[in-house]
Amino acid sequence: DTAMKLADYQPPAYQISELYLEFELDDHRTRVTAISQVQRQTSQDAPLYLNGEALELGGVWVAGQPYQPEMAEGGIILQDLPASFELKIETIIDPANNSSLEGLYKSAGAFCTQCEAEGFRKITYFPDRPDVMTRYRVRIVADKQAYPYLLSNGNLLDQGDLDGGRHWALWEDPFAKPSYLFALVAGDFDLLSDSFTTRSGRDVTLQLYVDKGNAYRGQHALDSLKKAMAWDEQKYGLEYDLDVYMIVAVDFFNMGAMENKGLNLFNSKYVLADPASATDDDYFNIESVIAHEYFHNWTGNRVTCRDWFQLSLKEGLTVFRDQQFSADMGSPAIVRLKQVRVMREHQFAEDAGPMSHPIRPEEVMEMNNFYSVTVYDKGAEVIRMLHTLLGEAGFRQGMDLYFKRHDGQAVTCDDFVQAMQDANDVDLSAFRRWYSQSGTPQLTVGTTFEPQTGRFSLSLTQLTAATADQHEKHPLHMPVAVEILDGANNSVQKHTLSVTQEKQQFDFGPFDNEPVTAILAGFSAPVRVKQIQSDAQKQQIILHAQDPFLRWDAAQSLISQYLHEMAGSGQTSVPDVLIELFDSMLRRVDQDPALFAEMLELPSFETLAQQNSPIRVDGLLDARDCLKRKLARTLTDQWQATADRISTGAYQYTQQQAAQRRLRGVCLAYLALSNAPGVESHLHQLYLQSDNMTDTLAVLKACQGSELALFDRLMEDFEAKWRHDSLVMDKWFALHAGKERNDCLSKLQILMAHAMYSINNPNRVRSVVGTFAFYNPRGFHAIDGSGYKFLTDYLLQTDPINPQVASRLITPMLAFGQLDESRQDLIRHQFLRLLDSPQLSRDLYEKVRKSLR
Numbered sequence: 001d002t003a004m005k006l007a008d009y010q011p012p013a014y015q016i017s018e019l020y021l022e023f024e025l026d027d028h029r030t031r032v033t034a035i036s037q038v039q040r041q042t043s044q045d046a047p048l049y050l051n052g053e054a055l056e057l058g059g060v061w062v063a064g065q066p067y068q069p070e071m072a073e074g075g076i077i078l079q080d081l082p083a084s085f086e087l088k089i090e091t092i093i094d095p096a097n098n099s100s101l102e103g104l105y106k107s108a109g110a111f112c113t114q115c116e117a118e119g120f121r122k123i124t125y126f127p128d129r130p131d132v133m134t135r136y137r138v139r140i141v142a143d144k145q146a147y148p149y150l151l152s153n154g155n156l157l158d159q160g161d162l163d164g165g166r167h168w169a170l171w172e173d174p175f176a177k178p179s180y181l182f183a184l185v186a187g188d189f190d191l192l193s194d195s196f197t198t199r200s201g202r203d204v205t206l207q208l209y210v211d212k213g214n215a216y217r218g219q220h221a222l223d224s225l226k227k228a229m230a231w232d233e234q235k236y237g238l239e240y241d242l243d244v245y246m247i248v249a250v251d252f253f254n255m256g257a258m259e260n261k262g263l264n265l266f267n268s269k270y271v272l273a274d275p276a277s278a279t280d281d282d283y284f285n286i287e288s289v290i291a292h293e294y295f296h297n298w299t300g301n302r303v304t305c306r307d308w309f310q311l312s313l314k315e316g317l318t319v320f321r322d323q324q325f326s327a328d329m330g331s332p333a334i335v336r337l338k339q340v341r342v343m344r345e346h347q348f349a350e351d352a353g354p355m356s357h358p359i360r361p362e363e364v365m366e367m368n369n370f371y372s373v374t375v376y377d378k379g380a381e382v383i384r385m386l387h388t389l390l391g392e393a394g395f396r397q398g399m400d401l402y403f404k405r406h407d408g409q410a411v412t413c414d415d416f417v418q419a420m421q422d423a424n425d426v427d428l429s430a431f432r433r434w435y436s437q438s439g440t441p442q443l444t445v446g447t448t449f450e451p452q453t454g455r456f457s458l459s460l461t462q463l464t465a466a467t468a469d470q471h472e473k474h475p476l477h478m479p480v481a482v483e484i485l486d487g488a489n490n491s492v493q494k495h496t497l498s499v500t501q502e503k504q505q506f507d508f509g510p511f512d513n514e515p516v517t518a519i520l521a522g523f524s525a526p527v528r529v530k531q532i533q534s535d536a537q538k539q540q541i542i543l544h545a546q547d548p549f550l551r552w553d554a555a556q557s558l559i560s561q562y563l564h565e566m567a568g569s570g571q572t573s574v575p576d577v578l579i580e581l582f583d584s585m586l587r588r589v590d591q592d593p594a595l596f597a598e599m600l601e602l603p604s605f606e607t608l609a610q611q612n613s614p615i616r617v618d619g620l621l622d623a624r625d626c627l628k629r630k631l632a633r634t635l636t637d638q639w640q641a642t643a644d645r646i647s648t649g650a651y652q653y654t655q656q657q658a659a660q661r662r663l664r665g666v667c668l669a670y671l672a673l674s675n676a677p678g679v680e681s682h683l684h685q686l687y688l689q690s691d692n693m694t695d696t697l698a699v700l701k702a703c704q705g706s707e708l709a710l711f712d713r714l715m716e717d718f719e720a721k722w723r724h725d726s727l728v729m730d731k732w733f734a735l736h737a738g739k740e741r742n743d744c745l746s747k748l749q750i751l752m753a754h755a756m757y758s759i760n761n762p763n764r765v766r767s768v769v770g771t772f773a774f775y776n777p778r779g780f781h782a783i784d785g786s787g788y789k790f791l792t793d794y795l796l797q798t799d800p801i802n803p804q805v806a807s808r809l810i811t812p813m814l815a816f817g818q819l820d821e822s823r824q825d826l827i828r829h830q831f832l833r834l835l836d837s838p839q840l841s842r843d844l845y846e847k848v849r850k851s852l853r
């Protein structure tokens with residue numbers, strides 16, 4: 001095992017102030033010439049280590065003289081070097097055969113790059129680490145007809161024609177940057193242009209490059225970019241700093257997008273939208289990812305990470321910023337619920353499994369494995385807690401000081417917290433533990449009421465159980481926002497308690513009668529709350545709490561509690577209190593359609609699974625189905641009436657319309673289970689009438705969750721209409737892969753044989769195999785082990801092609817520790833099969849190894 005450790009960090013022995021890169025692009029033999037200005041930082045005899053992978057070395061010259069480097073593991077070593085010199089290296093690479101989509105590769109005819117975290121070493125030999133910051137000049141040479149656009153970071157200095165139908169372009173990025181922010185694109189695109197004037201008067205050209213014929217789907221992305229630019233000026237006083245901001249959408253991409261300086265690369269899924277092909281969720285996600293990458297220009301690029309253990313420095317902070325932005329653009333409550341779901345469904349699961357790590361990991365085998373829900377989403381929750389503890393103004397002062405101190409530097413998470421601490425003159429030493437301690441704290445709540453004095457006390461006990469990576473745990477500093485509901489006069493007191501000890505007591509009052517406490521308003525800390533409350537107390541919170549999260553959470557907790565009881569007892573009778581709850585929510589829907597749409601949705605299987613161990617897979621799924629059907633059949637008229645009341649008019653992506661569509665979608669899903677006469681033809685009518693993808697998909701989803709034969713008919717129709725559009729076909733693939741059916745696995749085989757499917761395209765793989773493994777629990781957890789075997793077979797096939805994609809797909813199996821004994825054994829058996837594979841990538845090896853430990 002060759003894990004890297006945070007504790008072993010050493011500053012680089014050499015810096016490279018300038019790099020001139022020349023690319024002669026060719027499918028299989030791209031020639032890369034790299035000329036670096038190198039300066040020694042340490043003692044005279046320090047060797048210079050350059051990372052390199054999958055490179056053919058053409059030659060090395062030190063100060064103009066040919067030089068023979070020592071070949072080493074993952075790179076080359078140069079010895080006996082002058083204090084400062086010019087280093088020239090020639091390498092030859094094969095982009096067309098680069099299926100890992102890391103380094104320089106081809107995506108549907110275009111050359112493009114992805115260098116974060118450690119992909120630059122697949123382009124040339126270089127100190128591929130973020131604390132080496134360099135000014136780049138890049139010259140690109142390519143065939144002019146096939147690649148009319150030649151792009152790199154910064155500003156275009158010059159361009160011209162060459163013989164043989166080739167042309168060239170020269171780019172210069174005035175800002176020193178780490179190699180992971182380098183980017184190059186060469187291809188033929190449709191170009192959308194726009195402009196933005198910063199508040200200090202700089203005119204910025206905005207360019208969006210998309211596949212030919214897709215220009216009409218680019219406007220929402222451009223509008224989102226302009227909103228993000230204006231928001232960052234207004235909220236944080238941060239302006240854009242180059243003359244041009246380019247975004248290129250590509251079809252083959254391992255994740256969402258990449259913030260390369262001045263030249264973002266995007267998965268086309270997070271750029272292209274028009275009402276006919278994209279849903280409200282797509283519109284939301286595009287706005288948020290565009291903003292996220294834009295915000296990185298300051299949090300990530302201008303101030304970057306010293307080493308990859310510090311990844312959350314830029315990712316946690318930037319996710320927090322994009323969440324604030326999304327909240328400001330639309331409905332803060334709905335945005336918050338989305339984030340809470342990510343935490344409870346995915347992050348809590350990661351922390352409970354073999355890959356548990358703090359938001360600043362201490363040991364890493366494959367860095368790509370740490371672009372995790374922990375580093376990103378828990379990282380953002382940690383920043384949010386700082387924001388809560390320091391207040392809006394204090395947080396802003398901390399941010400200002402952070403930029404003042406560290407602009408142009410590669411720094412650590414500690415530097416960030418220090419800036420927050422110094423700007424606010426507070427002691428954050430206990431808070432820093434969030435960076436080094438993994439695991440989900442459990443907050444146990446107790447209350448006592450003294451009728452004589454009216455004193456009401458709240459006791460909070462925090463406990464973090466040992467995790468796979470760490471045994472010893474300590475108390476954490478967290479803000480616990482509470483609402484105290486006084487039933488007598490329907491008044492609500494709000495407090496934010498600053499909790500630092502293992503056990504703390506807080507007194508309130510006097511009250512005439514015992515009040516009800518609602519804990520963790522706004523999900524103020526990433527913890528699980530354990531509190532015993534009666535149905536009546538929960539109902540009071542649902543009706544009278546002020547914070548929408550608390551209302552939603554109380555409803556979810558009431559439902560979950562009964563689902564767990566049903567799952568445990570195998571009982572199929574649904575308690576009346578749940579029917580009454582839904583009935584009363586349906587009567588109030590108009591008060592807040594967006595919030596009630598969320599409240600009417602049952603907790604997901606994934607969320608339920610995180611609440612109890614061992615997970616009762618079959619029991620929970622059965623209980624959930626049973627409750628859904630019962631609600632559908634008992635309240636049919638209400639679902640119907642609520643759906644019928646909604647009319648949105650012509651499609652527009654507005655918060656109001658999106659809320660209405662969402663609410664109707666929820667109602668349709670129940671209606672499809674209702675047995676009401678005519679429901680099938682009603683759904684069919686809605687499908688035919690729909691003028692937008694959101695409503696179309698709502699009908700398809702409703703049918704997918706039911707036994708209606710209409711599902712297959714509509715899916716055929718949908719396919720006939722969209723079979724040439726890969727992004728839309730991803731929705732079709734996912735609907736099939738997520739559908740419960742007895743012949744699940746043969747259906748998956750048929751999907752993978754579809755003309756649109758390709759194992760080389762991450763979006764396709766995620767929509768079929770990913771949807772099955774993550775969101776088809778009945779199929780995936782089949783007790784004969786066939787789901788686990790299917791996923792493992794696929795991992796063995798895809799790992800040699802693209803280890804990053806394989807490594808994400810294994811996630812649902814990592815939760816095996818919480819499953820029953822039989823399923824644990826079945827999954828362990830599959831892990832052993834993986835470990836037996838001679839070619840297993842480092843990505844998968846790290847996860848399988850930790851699982852079997």
Ligand code: B3K
Pocket residue numbers: 116117255257258259292293296315368371
């Ligand atoms: N920084 C990139 C993620 C790179 C992932 C490398 N495996 C996108 C983002 O978080 O904005």
Ligand code: ZN
Pocket residue numbers: 292296314315318
């Ligand atoms: Zn990011």
